[in-house]
Amino acid sequence: DTEVTQTPKHLVMGMTNKKSLKCEQHMGHRAMYWYKQKAKKPPELMFVYSYEKLSINESVPSRFSPECPNSSLLNLHLHALQPEDSALYLCASSQDRLVKSSYEQYFGPGTRLTVT
Amino acid sequence: GQQLNQSPQSMFIQEGEDVSMNCTSSSIFNTWLWYKQDPGEGPVLLIALYKAGELTSNGRLTAQFGITRKDSFLNISASIPSDVGIYFCAGRMAAGNKLTFGGGTRVLVKP
Numbered sequence: 001d002t003e004v005t006q007t008p009k010h011l012v013m014g015m016t017n018k019k020s021l022k023c024e025q026h027m028g029h030r031a032m033y034w035y036k037q038k039a040k041k042p043p044e045l046m047f048v049y050s051y052e053k054l055s056i057n058e059s060v061p062s063r064f065s066p067e068c069p070n071s072s073l074l075n076l077h078l079h080a081l082q083p084e085d086s087a088l089y090l091c092a093s094s095q096d097r098l099v100k101s102s103y104e105q106y107f108g109p110g111t112r113l114t115v116t
Numbered sequence: 117g118q119q120l121n122q123s124p125q126s127m128f129i130q131e132g133e134d135v136s137m138n139c140t141s142s143s144i145f146n147t148w149l150w151y152k153q154d155p156g157e158g159p160v161l162l163i164a165l166y167k168a169g170e171l172t173s174n175g176r177l178t179a180q181f182g183i184t185r186k187d188s189f190l191n192i193s194a195s196i197p198s199d200v201g202i203y204f205c206a207g208r209m210a211a212g213n214k215l216t217f218g219g220g221t222r223v224l225v226k227p
Contacts, residue, residue, distance in 0.1 A: 004158075031213050042204055042217035043159065056214065090158050094213060103147045103208050105215060107158035 003027075004108035006091050012114045015081060021111045023074040023091030031096030032074040033105065034066060037088040043107075049074060050096050081115045088112055122205055122218030128226040129195040137203060137221040140187040145207035148188040149215065150179050153202045162203075163190070192223075200225055 004025045013019050023032065031050050035043035048056035049068040063085075065077040074091055088110045095102035122139045129135050139148070147166055151159035163174050165181035165188060172179055178191045188207070192199055205218040 006158075033213075040202075040220070040222075042220055045214060048213055050213070056212075092158075096213060101164065103213065103215075104149065104161055104164050105206075105213075106161060107151075109158045110156075112156070 004091055004093055004106055006089075006108035006111050008111060009109065010112045010114075012116060013078065013081065014116055015083075017081075018077070018079045020078065021076040021089055021091075021113075023076075023108055024072055025093040025106070025108075026072055027093060027095075027106070028071075029093035029095050029106075030071055031094045031102075032068060033092040033094075034064075034074070034076050035090040035092065035107075037090055037110070043090055047076075078113075081113075083115050086114045120205060120207055120216050120218035122221055124221060125219065126222040126224060128224050129192075129199060130226045131196060133195050134191065134193045135195055135199075135223065136189060136191045137205075138187060138189045139205035139207070139218045141207065141216075142186065143207075143209065144185045145188075145216075146185070146210055147208035148179070148181050149206040149208075150177075150188070150190050151204045151206065153204065153220075155201075159204060195223075197225055199223055 007022045034046040037043045046060045047066045052068045067075040090110045091108040092105040094105045150162045153159040163179040170181040176193045180189045202220045206215040
């Protein structure tokens with residue numbers, strides 16, 4: 001099973017709203033990722049959690065706040081977003097152990113976010 | 117920063133054709149991954165490559181890890197309509213989990 005689930009599938013929010021995106025995996029993976037993807041572009045890395053600790057923040061604005069409550073869950077809290085933040089937000093996970101397949105990232109279906 | 121140049125940017129396929137795409141870089145990568153993304157969905161991992169010269173198949177898909185470790189190729193044999201989508205290469209450098217993505221190859225059906 002290589003399933004990563006994300007909720008909600010679609011989200012429309014105003015610039016003053018606070019919302020959260022959720023991601024879950026039950027593959028025993030210990031690395032989890034948030035990516036942002038604009039239309040016709042590749043995914044752009046935002047954050048990496050390794051063993052529930054934030055290991056990479058790609059200079060993402062503070063209006064995006066990640067959280068990893070446990071090894072299976074990853075949240076992205078959104079506050080005071082701008083219209084240009086509208087995009088597909090993808091979650092991914094990988095093993096993060098010293099085995100060959102640990103670099104294989106498995107993606108969820110994404111949350112389509114529209115900021116109005 | 118490191119860049120992956122993926123080509124072609126788009127291509128038209130006719131059912132039954134073999135098609136190829138590739139990624140090149142000026143940097144050395146230790147892992148190459150190939151993904152396919154359908155509209156409104158997340159990328160799906162197709163093939164992972166770990167060793168220079170490695171040739172790996174997954175059904176009608178074959179990918180190779182270039183000998184110089186600076187490039188990779190993906191071939192689709194006997195294409196079918198469901199091969200339509202965007203294909204991304206992704207490379208991982210020596211340390212860490214971070215992937216660098218190519219710009220994508222959009223595969224479309226010939227009208």
